[in-house]
Each structure stands twice: as C-alpha cells, then as structure tokens.
Amino acid sequence: MRITRRNLLEGAAAFGLASAVSRLPAYAQDASAAPEKAELMFGVGGKPLFYYLPLTIAERKGFFEEEGIKATINDFGGGAKSLQALVGGSVDIVTGAYEHTIRMQNKGQDIKAVCELGRFPGICIGVRKDLANEIKTIADLKGKNVGVTAPGSSTALLLQYALIRNGQSADAASIIGVGGGASAVAAIKKGEIAALVHLDPVITRLEVDGDITLLLDTRTEEGTRQLFGGTNPAATVYLQQSFIDANPITTQRVVNAFTKSLAWIHKASADDIADVVPEEFLLGDRELYKTGFEKSRAMYSERGLIAEEGFKSLLEMLKTLDPELANANIAFSQTFDPRFLKTA
Structure with missing residues (x-):
C-alpha cells in the first residue's frame, strides 16, 4: 500500500503534527541516496510471535535489501530487554511495544516510534x-x-x-x-x-x-475495546531521536521496508505467510500456524500511522499502572514521528 503525501498530511493535521512533516530533509526522500548507516542491528523480543511478523517478512522477503540495508536481528527474551539494548547502544532499532516510547519520554530519553506495526495488542x-x-x-x-x-x-x-x-x-x-x-x-x-x-x-x-x-x-477490535475502551497501538518500530537526526536516509529506508512488509501481509494468503517464515516458527504444525495468522490478521496496521486515540488509551493505562507516570505530561508528538511515512 502506497501512502501519499496527501494521506499523511491529512493524518498529521488531525494529530497536530503537520508542521513536523515539512521538516523532513529533502534528501531523505531521494530514492537514489545511500543510507548513512547501511548495516543495522535490530532488537526484538520474541521474533516468532505474530506480534512481530512484519519484521520477519521484511527480512525474508528482502525488503531491507531492496532499501540498501543489511539487517541483523537480535532476538531477546522479551520486549523490555530489547529496549534495554537500545538504550545501552547494542542495537540501532527496535520492533517493540509502543508503550516503551511513552515510558522513555517520561524519563527524559528521546525515543520515538516511526511506524506502527500492530493496531491491536494481539495479546x-x-x-x-x-x-x-x-x-x-x-x-x-x-x-x-x-x-x-x-x-x-x-x-x-x-x-x-x-x-x-x-x-x-x-x-x-x-x-x-x-x-x-x-x-x-x-x-x-x-x-x-x-x-x-x-x-x-x-x-x-x-x-x-x-x-x-x-x-x-485482544487480537480483535472488540476484545481490545473490552479492556481498554478504545484502540491500543501495539508493536511499532522505534529508535533514538539522535539516530533519526544523524541518519534520516537510513530511517527512511527502514520505514520503507516495513510499509512494504505491512502491504504484503494484508495481501498475502495464510499459505503465503507460512511459506515465508522459518520452519521453526510453525511449531511443527503448518495448518495451525495458518489458523493463528488468520485470527491475528486484523491486528496489523494498514498504513503505519498511530492514531492519537490509541495514544491516549495507552497513556491512560500506563498512568493507572505506574506511579511514576501518574502525573506525566507526555504529548503524542513526543512519541511518534510520522514524517518518514509520507514517501514510504
């Protein structure tokens, strides 16, 4: 699915982020420009899970290579460990839960999502x-x-x-x-x-x-609303703002690869998915894996854009759970940078 400039600007206006779109360096949109950093280490917490399927598809279908990126993926035991690796500098980019961006912004660490992968938690x-x-x-x-x-x-x-x-x-x-x-x-x-x-x-x-x-x-909208009372963004691609600033072309290429992956997933059959993922992901039962994918298909983002409604829902959950966030004053724009989606 191609996201046009008009699509993004309409969404950005609704989010109050239209001004940010115009600040993306023009060269980040140049398809011929080489990535500043072509070899990247990705962190993920449970790669075989459907939650992170867009990462596996981008890897296995060659979407990273198409964008001039050599991706190495480090699979950790959980999303919290991926975040720790990003903060510690051992990975460049994480596919992980959107809530991590809110937590880190509250701690004064400028980490932002650049693409939504899952619009429902799928948990x-x-x-x-x-x-x-x-x-x-x-x-x-x-x-x-x-x-x-x-x-x-x-x-x-x-x-x-x-x-x-x-x-x-x-x-x-x-x-x-x-x-x-x-x-x-x-x-x-x-x-x-x-x-x-x-x-x-x-x-x-x-x-x-x-x-x-x-x-x-929460693989479905009904189940998600049952718990949260609204949508709830789940898996995202997030990274340090300092990396975005230093590597806008690389960031653009990464977002390109993930939007290709999302578009492919929405068009793919369950057999297509099962053909692409590693054999061990099937847990010894291809038909079961296909069934699981069909149950989870609705949770994948269509355009990569996070809805502000979802941000508010998630922030409310975190304020309820964490005393450190009870009085947090975090803006949506601090957690999500939509600029790279406009030419993805």
Missing part, C-alpha cells in the same frame, strides 16, 4: 483447561502463577492492567517469565503456570490442543 489471557472451573474470570487469577513473555514486557503490563480493571491490584498474580514460542507452550503443558498472557502462534497452539480457555482476546 490473549488463557487459563489452563484443568483449572477452568476454578479460574473463571480475570479476577480469579489472584494468587496464581501467570506466565508472560518477560517481566516488564507488554504481556506483563496487559496482565497488570486487566487485574486492576477487574478489581484486583496490579501485583495480585505472580508474574513468571516464560519466553516466546515453544517454551511458553511447554510451561502450560507441564503445569508450571496456571494461566498464560501471550500471543500467536502460542495461543492458537494451546487452543487447538485444548490446553487453555481464553479469558481475554
């Missing part, structure tokens, strides 16, 4: 089937061991917010990091945790095998 809360009669609501998770990708990650935050919205404290359940992929599946099957807050294909694997019953499903 589900599932309880072990053998405990379904005991744990019937999110409030019933009190005192239970609940698996998340990693403490401090978006899965952990969603669990804490869901507990609060259901009359419990944020620490009512014991949060256990179980990683992504096969390790998360095993944690449920071995009975190590009572419930799991996770994403596809893990959730679909456990659903199909009859191991879990869902209490919440």
Whole structure:
C-alpha cells in the first residue's frame, strides 16, 4: 500500500503534527541516496510471535535489501530487554511495544516510534483447561502463577492492567517469565503456570490442543475495546531521536521496508505467510500456524500511522499502572514521528 503525501498530511493535521512533516530533509526522500548507516542491528523480543511478523517478512522477503540495508536481528527474551539494548547502544532499532516510547519520554530519553506495526495488542489471557472451573474470570487469577513473555514486557503490563480493571491490584498474580514460542507452550503443558498472557502462534497452539480457555482476546477490535475502551497501538518500530537526526536516509529506508512488509501481509494468503517464515516458527504444525495468522490478521496496521486515540488509551493505562507516570505530561508528538511515512 502506497501512502501519499496527501494521506499523511491529512493524518498529521488531525494529530497536530503537520508542521513536523515539512521538516523532513529533502534528501531523505531521494530514492537514489545511500543510507548513512547501511548495516543495522535490530532488537526484538520474541521474533516468532505474530506480534512481530512484519519484521520477519521484511527480512525474508528482502525488503531491507531492496532499501540498501543489511539487517541483523537480535532476538531477546522479551520486549523490555530489547529496549534495554537500545538504550545501552547494542542495537540501532527496535520492533517493540509502543508503550516503551511513552515510558522513555517520561524519563527524559528521546525515543520515538516511526511506524506502527500492530493496531491491536494481539495479546490473549488463557487459563489452563484443568483449572477452568476454578479460574473463571480475570479476577480469579489472584494468587496464581501467570506466565508472560518477560517481566516488564507488554504481556506483563496487559496482565497488570486487566487485574486492576477487574478489581484486583496490579501485583495480585505472580508474574513468571516464560519466553516466546515453544517454551511458553511447554510451561502450560507441564503445569508450571496456571494461566498464560501471550500471543500467536502460542495461543492458537494451546487452543487447538485444548490446553487453555481464553479469558481475554485482544487480537480483535472488540476484545481490545473490552479492556481498554478504545484502540491500543501495539508493536511499532522505534529508535533514538539522535539516530533519526544523524541518519534520516537510513530511517527512511527502514520505514520503507516495513510499509512494504505491512502491504504484503494484508495481501498475502495464510499459505503465503507460512511459506515465508522459518520452519521453526510453525511449531511443527503448518495448518495451525495458518489458523493463528488468520485470527491475528486484523491486528496489523494498514498504513503505519498511530492514531492519537490509541495514544491516549495507552497513556491512560500506563498512568493507572505506574506511579511514576501518574502525573506525566507526555504529548503524542513526543512519541511518534510520522514524517518518514509520507514517501514510504
């Protein structure tokens, strides 16, 4: 899907960001200009998850190479670790949760998203089937061991917010990091945790095998609004403002690659997706993987633009969860730079 200048300016006007669009250096839009930094290290927290599928597609379909970028991807145990790597300087760019930009702006660190990948969180809360009669609501998770990708990650935050919205404290359940992929599946099957807050294909694997019953499903707009009362931006591409300033052409090329990926995903069949991803992503069951993708397809951003409604919804969640953010005065424009989408 090609985003025209008119598209972006209309969106930017609604966001109060139109003036920012005009400040993008002209050479960043020059398709013939070489990236300032052609070799990039990307951080991600759970690459096999559908949450991060646009990264895998950009890599496997050669969209980074088309933009003159050599991408190396470092897969961490969770999104919080990817953020730490960005702050520490061991990665250049992160595909991670949008909420990290808000947290870092509140700490005085200028980190911005440049492209939305997921417009819904895509996170589900599932309880072990053998405990379904005991744990019937999110409030019933009190005192239970609940698996998340990693403490401090978006899965952990969603669990804490869901507990609060259901009359419990944020620490009512014991949060256990179980990683992504096969390790998360095993944690449920071995009975190590009572419930799991996770994403596809893990959730679909456990659903199909009859191991879990869902209490919440934010792969859909309905489920997202059920918890948040509105939309809630999820996976984004974010980086340091200092990197953007020093490498506008590189940043443009990265955004180009991700918008190509999003456009391809929206046109692709489930078979197309399964053909492209690494074999290990399928968890030994191609048909199940395809089913999981179809359940998650609606969550992918169509144009890469974050809606201000979603920013407000997310900020409200963070203010509820984190005393440090309770009185935060963060502007939408501090967390999202839409300029590079105009020629993507």
